[in-house]
Amino acid sequence: MDPTCAEVRSGSRAGRAVLAAAVLGSSLALLDSTVVNVALRRIGEDLDASLGQLQWVANGYLLSLASLTLLGGPLGDRFGRRRIFMLGVLGFALTSVACGVAPTAPSLILARVAQGVTAALLVPGSLAMIQGTFAPADRGRAIGTWSGLGGVAAAIGPFLGGWLVQAVSWRWVFLINLPVAVVTLLVARRVPETRDPQSVPGFDAAGAVLGALALGGLTYALIEWRTAPGLAVPALAVGLVCGAAFWANEHRRAHPMLPPSLFASRQFSAANAMTLLTYAALGGVLFFLVLQLQTVAGYDALQAGLATLPITAVMLLLAGRAGALAGRIGPRLPMTVGPVLCALGVLLLRRVDADPAYWTDVAVPLTVFGLGLAALVAPLTAAVLAAVPDHHAGVASGVNNAVARAGSLLAVAALPLMVGLAGADYQRPEVFADGYRAAMAWCAALLVAGGALSWLLIRNPGAEAR
Numbered sequence: 001m002d003p004t005c006a007e008v009r010s011g012s013r014a015g016r017a018v019l020a021a022a023v024l025g026s027s028l029a030l031l032d033s034t035v036v037n038v039a040l041r042r043i044g045e046d047l048d049a050s051l052g053q054l055q056w057v058a059n060g061y062l063l064s065l066a067s068l069t070l071l072g073g074p075l076g077d078r079f080g081r082r083r084i085f086m087l088g089v090l091g092f093a094l095t096s097v098a099c100g101v102a103p104t105a106p107s108l109i110l111a112r113v114a115q116g117v118t119a120a121l122l123v124p125g126s127l128a129m130i131q132g133t134f135a136p137a138d139r140g141r142a143i144g145t146w147s148g149l150g151g152v153a154a155a156i157g158p159f160l161g162g163w164l165v166q167a168v169s170w171r172w173v174f175l176i177n178l179p180v181a182v183v184t185l186l187v188a189r190r191v192p193e194t195r196d197p198q199s200v201p202g203f204d205a206a207g208a209v210l211g212a213l214a215l216g217g218l219t220y221a222l223i224e225w226r227t228a229p230g231l232a233v234p235a236l237a238v239g240l241v242c243g244a245a246f247w248a249n250e251h252r253r254a255h256p257m258l259p260p261s262l263f264a265s266r267q268f269s270a271a272n273a274m275t276l277l278t279y280a281a282l283g284g285v286l287f288f289l290v291l292q293l294q295t296v297a298g299y300d301a302l303q304a305g306l307a308t309l310p311i312t313a314v315m316l317l318l319a320g321r322a323g324a325l326a327g328r329i330g331p332r333l334p335m336t337v338g339p340v341l342c343a344l345g346v347l348l349l350r351r352v353d354a355d356p357a358y359w360t361d362v363a364v365p366l367t368v369f370g371l372g373l374a375a376l377v378a379p380l381t382a383a384v385l386a387a388v389p390d391h392h393a394g395v396a397s398g399v400n401n402a403v404a405r406a407g408s409l410l411a412v413a414a415l416p417l418m419v420g421l422a423g424a425d426y427q428r429p430e431v432f433a434d435g436y437r438a439a440m441a442w443c444a445a446l447l448v449a450g451g452a453l454s455w456l457l458i459r460n461p462g463a464e465a466r
Contacts, residue, residue: 007135008192015142017190018133022126022146024184025089027153028177029119032061032096034157038290038305039170041426046170049105051416051426055223058287058412060109063219064116065123066405067212070257071203073124073398077196081128086188088121093181100174124398131385131397132194140382144323147378156312158290162305204257207249211257214243215406222413226422258399268387268396270457271335271380275400276407277450278339278376281443283408284415285346285369288443292436296429297356310363314370315377323378330460331379338376339451343444345369350440353433372447383458411446415439 008015036043040054049057076084095115102108127146134142164172217239221232250256263269293304326334348365356362381400388396416422419435419442426432 008133009135009138014190014192015134015138017187018129018192019142019145021085021184021188021191022129023149023153024180024187025085025122026126026146026150028089028092028180028184029065029123030150030153031157031160032115032119032174032177034286035161035173036061036157037286038158038161038294038301039165039173041291041294042165042170042301043105043108044426047102047105047108050227050423051421052223052227052423053105053109054426055412055416056109057105057112059219059223059409060112061116061119062283062405062409062412063215064113064212065119066116066402066409067215068117068120068208069124069402069405070211070395070398071208072120072122073128073395074203074257075121076125076128077395080193080195081125081132082188082191082193085122085125085129086185088118088123088125089181089184089188091118092122093178094118096174096177096181100171123401127381127385127397127401129191129194132196133192140327141324143382143385144320144327144378147319147323147381149319150377158286158308159305159312162290162300162302165305166300166302204249204253204255207246207253207257210242210246210249214239214246215409217242219409219413222410222417225417259395262388262396262399265387266457267383267459270453271331271383271387272400272403274335274339274450274453274458275380275384275403277446277453278342278380278407279404280407280411281339281342281346281446281450282373284411284439284443284446285349287412288415288436288439289349289352291426291432292352293362295426296354296433296436297352298354307358307362308366310366311370311373314367315374318371318374319377322374323382326379326382331383332454332458332460334375334379335383335454335458336451338372338374338379339447339454341372341375342369343372343447343451345372346440346444346447350437352436354429386461411443415442418442 008018036058040057043049043057044051044054072084072088092115095111095118098111099108099115102111127143130142130146131139160176161173164170164176217235217237219239221236221239224235225232250258251260289308290304293299293307294301299307322334345365345368348368349362351361351365384400385396416435416439419438421432421435425435
């Protein structure tokens with residue numbers, strides 16, 4: 001019989017296997033949230049896509065990932081976290097190939113939606129494997145390493161994407177996932193199987209459908225509001241109605257996909273609200289910056305990717321240390337200061353124009369932005385998991401990942417509308433530059449709001465009892 005839990009130590013062979021598999025698997029999904037951004041301009045030119053279709057290339061993946069991640073956690077808790085994780089990795093490899101060979105923009109969008117479905121299995125499973133296998137004394141260090149390396153994967157995406165687009169083809173942005181997935185599967189075979197002995201039979205299929213329709217309706221309405229208002233208005237209505245029905249369904253069901261009881265914890269609710277704001281800003285910054293560098297500043301794809309290396313360097317050097325520091329002082333201060341630093345970096349990025357000075361206008365702002373990310377990523381993850389019982393690790397991870405992806409999804413959908421961009425504007429430097437500066441201001445505001453929320457509502461361990 002498979003074990004329901006494990007007591008793996010961080011320095012053991014099994015511990016290294018768990019961490020390696022979790023980092024590799026989650027990095028696949030994280031990379032595809034960012035690596036595609038730097039290829040969007042080339043995809044648009046090659047497939048004759050509009051700005052709306054490019055938004056869907058990014059958002060089709062985020063939509064299915066955000067909608068179904070809440071099922072990935074419970075599936076792993078019930079059937080085995082390693083098993084569901086490996087199934088997700090295999091599916092991700094196959095759908096990545098479908099993306100890489102897509103002949104048209106609509107077929108690429110459909111493949112991206114399918115890719116998000118498989119990512120919804122592996123993303124929560126990666127963190128749940130750590131929570132379910134490591135001994136309690138080693139979990140904090142393991143989570144810090146996982147989140148730090150995951151942050152590096154997200155940050156290195158634009159660089160990797162730029163190199164692949166420039167040296168080979170945008171299609172290899174997707175095809176490169178295949179060998180990484182094979183290595184991940186080989187490593188994951190050595191991971192102990194764990195599951196939740198308190199998991200319940202049955203799944204909230206109605207919740208999954210209603211959640212997907214709610215996010216899909218809102219996303220479609222935001223993307224198509226300027227170009228197809230006759231369809232956008234009904235889509236908005238569908239999204240709002242399905243959102244209300246989803247919330248009612250979750251309160252009515254005995255075993256909901258999104259247990260409302262989790263949000264009885266103020267710490268859990270506040271951490272997820274901060275996640276929504278922060279990842280909305282992160283998604284908006286990465287989407288707009290790489291387009292600004294290519295469309296307005298005249299960078300090619302590789303140069304645009306290389307330009308973002310300061311984020312990668314800072315995350316690689318400091319994310320693990322920031323996680324250890326947060327373990328000593330608590331999450332409140334890092335989760336407050338981190339978003340404010342990110343906001344300062346974003347405001348400095350508004351200076352990127354047709355002739356930016358790289359070191360002062362790009363590198364320094366991105367370094368400040370990276371310092372903020374390094375400060376907040378690990379404490380945020382730890383705060384979410386510490387707010388719920390260990391046996392709900394899969395559900396809690398699923399909720400937090402869904403919130404993060406939903407934030408990026410809605411930001412990428414809403415920001416072009418809010419700053420007046422549509423159609424082929426991503427190919428018109430004089431138009432895109434004004435929209436870019438306005439979008440950066442909105443992203444900075446979201447980050448400041450996230451920092452303020454953390455200061456007001458996040459509490460360090462033991463503070464709630466005082």
